[in-house]
């Protein structure tokens with residue numbers, strides 16, 4: 152068993168130091184480990200701090216004490232873009248495509264930063280730049296047809312703005328865009344929330360694609376317990392700033408503690 | 417004939433200024449009210465270079481553009497640290513500080529008296545550009561060059577990142593882009609282009625004073641951009657042509673100069689309101705202000 | 707000498723406070739970057755001047771006319787420009803650009819109507835009160851008392867009256883305000899009328915002393931905005947703290963260096979605040995993400 156992400160003794164409070172009180176901590180000595188090449192689900196009530204935990208991992212939330220280790224190197228205070236370059240990809244809660252950009256541009260921008268993005272590079276090295284762009288477009292086409300079949304609407308409408316897509320399609324596009332980045336860890340924040348049921352199977356297959364096809368690790372926030380049982384091999388339950396239960400999803404979700412606090416049974 | 421050259425030169429200058437503003441405003445949606453400050457810094461540096469050094473046009477232009485680019489770091493820093501209206505306010509503050517320095521630091525800038533007797537720039541060390549028609553050619557060529565560069569910028573992967581910053585900055589940074597770096601480059605280019613317009617202006621009118629680089633001038637440049645439309649070259653050329661030709665038409669209509677000046681401003685102001693309300697893409701733009 | 711500058715700065719600061727309250731009324735409730743307020747300031751001064759100097763009415767009639775006219779013009783700007791944009795869900799930048807448009811149009815209309823040159827109110831030498839080295843002119847004394855009364859009245863109104871409490875409610879959460887069944891549209895009417903009245907009072911009190919031209923509005927408005935920011939955007943007390951701080955600071959700059967650097971120093975202070983303490987003296991930090 153190899154861990155890819157290791158968080159130890161994370162503390163975070165949004166209340167300034169002077170008035171610090173025990174109960175106002177969002178994270179209290181939170182520690183967790185994520186195993187490589189597995190799909191892990193992170194479950195917890197509304198406002199438990201799941202999204203904030205993702206923010207800490209991806210460098211968007213400052214001010215937390217403790218350590219975040221990714222593939223053996225500490226990423227605790229790195230900038231978001233550096234963390235992404237190290238191999239952590241993230242799907243935000245909500246749609247979050249670049250609405251004004253074309254579907255193809257959305258995909259292409261999912262690829263990690265490259266020299267092509269230096270201003271006037273396309274002027275100075277026209278051929279090289281065009282070839283590179285072509286490569287990215289082919290990759291986008293491959294990913295899209297892999298996920299959604301060879302006649303998918305994304306590729307057909309690739310020059311149309313992504314904002315025209317329905318919410319569910321935008322969500323799918325955002326998932327496909329993540330695959331452009333070749334990340335080793337994917338943080339997915341509620342991929343199925345607000346999405347019409349017809350898309351859920353496609354989202355599930357995209358996640359499986361990330362995991363089994365390219366052997367990547369997935370950490371998933373979900374409120375849809377059916378989906379968690381279906382997808383995850385491991386489950387973490389978060390409450391009061393800590394991980395209070397972990398194990399196989401069926402066991403965790405069946406435990407008394409979780410039944411009481413989350414399902415309200 | 418000189419009158420026609422004058423019009424052409426001014427359209428060239430404002431095309432460059434509008435294109436320069438188009439980089440932060442049109443692509444990255446950073447509403448910069450400091451464009452006249454870059455223009456002014458460029459013009460004063462050009463005056464300094466032309467008066468003191470005997471260097472030919474292109475290297476001179478290059479030095480001025482790069483130096484002005486460094487001043488833009490103050491604005492890009494603000495755009496990194498500050499969001500929304502706080503950034504706009506900081507840019508406004510920068511504009512007013514630059515004006516105040518140009519106006520009050522008399523030892524260096526000669527303050528309200530301005531700098532006169534600026535020698536004409538020289539092409540390749542021997543051809544002095546003195547005649548208006550030479551300037552018209554220079555102005556058109558520089559505007560064409562800027563348009564060309566801008567065109568490639570919009571189409572380029574770099575432009576794509578700027579457009580995505582406009583849409584959703586956080587998503588850009590978690591896709592591994594250093595957003596700060598892109599903003600810094602965007603303003604650097606914008607300042608550099610504005611400075612080359614300043615160079616043309618200083619070389620052409622041979623006398624500059626701070627009143628050409630006020631907040632009103634920033635607004636004027638943005639008017640050209642918004643009236644023409646954001647995000648492409650066409651809009652900037654159309655916008656520049658409109659704001660340069662319109663006052664001349666008013667003069668032809670026989671209005672006395674002082675009334676024409678106010679009337680012209682009223683028309684720009686109305687145009688800004690109408691564009692914002694009814695034609696967000698201006699006359700020929702690709703995108704709109706967000 | 708020092709004390710003299712402090713007194714002058716305090717009086718200027720109180721006038722800034724009035725202007726700043728006019729700005730804050732709109733900004734705190736609608737987030738509109740209301741640059742057109744600068745021209746309302748100018749219009750107010752010219753109406754006052756016209757009614758008293760040209761038509762020969764007494765001063766209070768002039769102020770009354772100016773307040774009414776400016777308040778209505780302020781409302782008209784909202785109805786004709788901001789509110790339609792609000793309905794189109796336009797962004798703050800779009801509203802700002804349209805505000806610049808309004809500013810440009812009206813400033814030039816003022817210049818066309820009354821001319822570009824400087825205008826002053828009669829040259830009646832007002833009384834001078836002095837003790838020791840300190841000198842306070844009658845006009846300054848009037849400015850001081852009038853703005854003190856106005857500021858106190860404003861805060862009584864804000865904290866005691868129903869309308870005042872509603873204004874604060876909108877400031878805190880305009881969506882909740884609507885959800886609770888109140889009309890944001892009606893609130894805008896109140897806010898714009900009050901803002902126009904406030905800026906008009908600030909303008910009349912200032913112009914009566916030092917005169918005006920069509921371009922005096924913008925520097926004053928920028929001072930008013932800076933006052934709000936350094937006090938802490940989002941609150942109304944900030945205008946008082948920021949306004950008076952700024953007035954005194956500028957007076958000290960004049961004392962130590964010279965008047966010409968006043969504006970630059972103001973903006974240096976603004977930028978320092980924006981970078982180091984964007985929440986101002988008394989504001990609260992807001993959630994970033």
Ligand SMILES: Nc1ncnc2c1ncn2[C@@H]1O[C@H](COP(=O)(O)OP(=O)(O)OP(=O)(O)O)[C@@H](O)[C@H]1O
Nearest residue numbers: 165177196197198199200201202203204993994995
């Ligand atoms: N920057 C911030 N300042 C103050 N409070 C914050 C901040 N960020 C998050 N919070 C608070 O922390 C708590 C956790 O928020 P978070 O978004 O992480 O919850 P979540 O577990 O993702 O909930 P959900 O399942 O509803 O998405 C919430 O109460 C939220 O209001």
Ligand SMILES: [Mg+2]
Nearest residue numbers: 201202203244
């Ligand atoms: Mg969440």
